[in-house]
Amino acid sequence: MTAITIVVQARMSSSRLPKKVLLPILGESLLYRMIERLQQIKHKATIVIATSEDQQDDVIETFCQTKNITCFRGSLNNLLDRHYQVGKLTNADIIIKIPSDCPLIDPRIVDKVLDFYVENEGKYDFVSNLHPATYPDGNDVEIMTSEALSKAWQEAVRPLELEHTTPYFWENPDKFRLANVVWETNLDYSMSHRFTIDYHEDYLFIKRVFEELYPQNPRFSLDDILTLLQEKPEIYEINQHFAGVNWYRNHLGELKTISQEQTKLSI
Numbered sequence: 001m002t003a004i005t006i007v008v009q010a011r012m013s014s015s016r017l018p019k020k021v022l023l024p025i026l027g028e029s030l031l032y033r034m035i036e037r038l039q040q041i042k043h044k045a046t047i048v049i050a051t052s053e054d055q056q057d058d059v060i061e062t063f064c065q066t067k068n069i070t071c072f073r074g075s076l077n078n079l080l081d082r083h084y085q086v087g088k089l090t091n092a093d094i095i096i097k098i099p100s101d102c103p104l105i106d107p108r109i110v111d112k113v114l115d116f117y118v119e120n121e122g123k124y125d126f127v128s129n130l131h132p133a134t135y136p137d138g139n140d141v142e143i144m145t146s147e148a149l150s151k152a153w154q155e156a157v158r159p160l161e162l163e164h165t166t167p168y169f170w171e172n173p174d175k176f177r178l179a180n181v182v183w184e185t186n187l188d189y190s191m192s193h194r195f196t197i198d199y200h201e202d203y204l205f206i207k208r209v210f211e212e213l214y215p216q217n218p219r220f221s222l223d224d225i226l227t228l229l230q231e232k233p234e235i236y237e238i239n240q241h242f243a244g245v246n247w248y249r250n251h252l253g254e255l256k257t258i259s260q261e262q263t264k265l266s267i
Helices: 030-038 055-067 079-089 107-119 146-155 159-164 200-213 222-231
Strands: 004-009 046-052 070-074 094-099 126-128 142-145 178-180
Touching (some): 004 030, 030 055, 030 107, 030 200, 046 055, 046 079, 079 094, 079 146, 079 159, 094 107, 094 146, 107 126, 107 142, 142 146, 200 222
Parallel strands (some): 004 046, 046 070, 126 178
Antiparallel strands (some): 094 142, 126 142
16 A cells, blocks of 8 residues: 655744744634645545744644644755655655645545546656646645655755755656646636635635635535635635735746746736
8 A cells, every 4th residue: 555645844934924824713723724624535644744943833843742643843944855854754655745825725636636646656756736737726736756755855956946845846857757637627726716825815715714614514625615705705805816926926037847827926
């Protein structure tokens, strides 16, 4: 059986919304609500929260201990190294990167990307649903084999490759066998729907979605969210002006495989 480790990177420092991972959602932290959703996937996987050794992240380690979630602490800025070290510690065959700013991630989408990998096991080194992205922003799934991760860990040197973990894969298609899973609807909401958190308005949006859907169905899906936004467009409007804003915009001159159309340059 393939040993799967899901790595959720989390830290308290954030230039735009400090301490965002521990903001409250229905009596629990945003990070807990996200882990709760990841625990719903059908595949058996080890979930590890990877944080930094910085003192301000002590609170994340305490959170993990309280919730009985595995915690790893490593480099503050080298997240590629954190993924690599967690993969080694858990003897993972594949490592899945799920950012901690995706509390609305649909476990069904995680399973869909995992299903593709398992059905094609041995054919790909890296499988994601982001290159190009089609799902609403905040449903990010990137799968890498331990061998590919080791290669990237040994060879990647650029700051953006170390900080964002996976650019070395999709920027080097000559070195890795790559695959991408697209949304089966043939829609592309990656630049129009924002389910991730980086600004206060994002928190208000996510909090409202949970308050509307979670009490009736803690396992609510992407379709449930989209139906809610159709029924109550005022929720969609809360953070709509940030839709399309992502970290790519600061590195367009460095990324060969990302175009200006895949990010919003101004807010």
